[in-house]
Amino acid sequence: MIPGNHHDLYDVEKQMEKMLDEIKKSNRRTDGLFLNADAGFDAESLRSYFTANEIFTNIDFNKRNGNISDREEILDRELYKRRFVIERMNAWIDGFKSLLVRYEKKESYWRNLHLIPFCSILIRKL
DSSP states (O other): OTTOOOOOTHHHHHHHHHHHHHHHHHTOOOTOOOOEOOOOOOOOHHHHHHHTOOOOEEOOOOGGGGGGGOOOOOOOOOHHHHHHHHHHHHHHHTTTTGGGGGGOOHHHHHHHHHHHHHHHHHHHOO
């Protein structure tokens, strides 16, 4: 058990390693992947971890980590803007409360229940 006052990046490399292991177990390649993350993930240790695993990082700069103009890392602003589109879509789906907790035992039921918000969102946009 850890105290509640730890920072968000606590043990993040270990958690990322677990995720990458799961991806590799499913016979998927991890080279060429990219992480599009907000400034909360701007840590030198995390960037180094991804570089060592051949994963491109597009992490917004945290102003608390020094002068942004002195940084060597690159931030693709257009790619970062697309991250918000995905975040907004997830927030819309979360608006359908029955999908927040998975009660369905069969994957096909759970998957099909997601079609309801997808269709609803599409109809709103049309």
